[in-house]
Amino acid sequence: MSGLTVVSFGGGTDSTAMLIGMVERAEPPPHAILFGDTGGEFPHTYEHIRTFSDWLVTHNYPAVHSLRRNKKDGSWESLEDECLRIRSLPSIAYGYKTCSQKFKIEPQDKWCNNDPGLRAEWKVGRKVRKLIGYDWDEFYRAKFYDDKKYTYEYPLIDWRWRRKDCVEAIARAGLKQPRKSSCFFCPHMRPDEIRTMRDQYPDLLDRALAMEAGAKLTSIAGLGRDWSWRAFLQQGDLPLMDTKTDRSAIDCNCFEAGETL
Numbered sequence: 526m527s528g529l530t531v532v533s534f535g536g537g538t539d540s541t542a543m544l545i546g547m548v549e550r551a552e553p554p555p556h557a558i559l560f561g562d563t564g565g566e567f568p569h570t571y572e573h574i575r576t577f578s579d580w581l582v583t584h585n586y587p588a589v590h591s592l593r594r595n596k597k598d599g600s601w602e603s604l605e606d607e608c609l610r611i612r613s614l615p616s617i618a619y620g621y622k623t624c625s626q627k628f629k630i631e632p633q634d635k636w637c638n639n640d641p642g643l644r645a646e647w648k649v650g651r652k653v654r655k656l657i658g659y660d661w662d663e664f665y666r667a668k669f670y671d672d673k674k675y676t677y678e679y680p681l682i683d684w685r686w687r688r689k690d691c692v693e694a695i696a697r698a699g700l701k702q703p704r705k706s707s708c709f710f711c712p713h714m715r716p717d718e719i720r721t722m723r724d725q726y727p728d729l730l731d732r733a734l735a736m737e738a739g740a741k742l743t744s745i746a747g748l749g750r751d752w753s754w755r756a757f758l759q760q761g762d763l764p765l766m767d768t769k770t771d772r773s774a775i776d777c778n779c780f781e782a783g784e785t786l
Contacts, residue, residue, distance in 0.1 A: 528651035529556040529642055533633070533658070534589055536560055536570045537706035540658035541577055542691030543680050544586065545698045554586045555656065556642055561629030562591045564603025565708035567726065573703040580700060592632035604628045605710065605736065612741045618712035618750050637674075652676050661687045710736055712748050719754055734758075 532555045534540045544558065558581070560574060578588040593601050604624055608614060616623035637643050643653055655675040659666045659682060667679045681691065695702055707713065709722060710733035722730045734755050737748045747753025 528646040528653060530654040530656060531556055531637060531643070532558040532656045534558050534560045534574075535658060535706055536566065536574055537703050538688070538691050538695065539660050539663075539681060541573075541700070541703055542660075542686065542694040543656065543658035544577075544581065545694045545700075546680060546684060546686065548581075548584045548586065549694070549697075556587075556653075557636075557640070558587055558589045559633045559636060560589050560591045561625075561633050562593050563605075563624070563628040563708055564593065564601075565605050565710060566706065567704070567709055567729070569704050570706045573701070577700065577703075580698065590636075592636055594628050594632045604708065605732065608710075608736050609739060612739055614736065614740050614742075614745070614748060615708065615710065615712055618745055618748060620750075647674060654678055656680055660691055661685045709733055710748060712750055714748070716757060719757065723758065 530553075532540070532544065534544070547555075574589050574591065582588050593603075595601055602610070604615060604627075617625075637653070646653055652671065652673075653675050655677050657667075657677065657679055659679050661682055661684075664682055667682055668677065670677065684690075686694070692702060705718075709726065709729040714722075719730070722733075733748065737754055740747075745751070747755065749757065
């Protein structure tokens with residue numbers, strides 16, 4: 526039997542629509558809505574989180590609780606700061622998911638493990654419902670299983686909401702459509718997205734290029750893994766894209782359902 530509910534909020538279209546759908550269905554407010562903040566999201570994502578938090582509160586839901594990873598001494602270091610300090614790139618550039626583990630999953634795990642309400646549920650043998658916003662078009666990403674603490678649920682899949690249904694729900698709520706949620710230096714960034722960043726956020730692009738330039742690279746070429754962002758921008762040509770690593774406009778998918786929280 527499941528007790529309290531925790532929502533893993535990604536800051537993009539699907540997780541926003543999931544919460545709107547819950548409000549529309551008059552579902553009880555979740556215990557917490559958690560967002561793992563790497564410190565490297567685009568300004569439009571942070572603005573969306575603030576706006577949507579206000580909307581949630583007006584509908585008697587909790588505000589989005591942003592969590593950052595603290596070091597052992599209690600100080601905070603963003604993913605960008607860490608990459609610059611160790612002269613490396615986000616781990617996804619090397620084919621690993623350490624960056625999402627450290628900066629998205631661990632802060633949420635730590636918060637949940639120390640929350641009195643959740644601890645009380647676990648103490649009496651009740652599991653916590655963990656809600657994750659994958660839509661029907663992303664059914665393949667869902668992992669249907671329980672562990673000792675959580676039952677994993679995917680409301681959008683249960684409702685069979687596709688991407689267009691999510692967009693429509695956000696419009697019904699009178700909210701601006703959120704743009705893709707990801708770090709501005711994400712190695713999953715597509716060439717057209719890099720160009721858009723050059724036009725809209727040149728200061729962020731400069732920081733991403735500085736990270737790439739300062740990294741000690743041996744096994745990869747740069748933030749594009751097989752190609753560097755700087756070389757791409759200088760040459761003006763689209764690199765050949767591997768369809769396995771090309772990304773559409775879905776939100777950050779560096780971590781999978783079973784890894785959230």
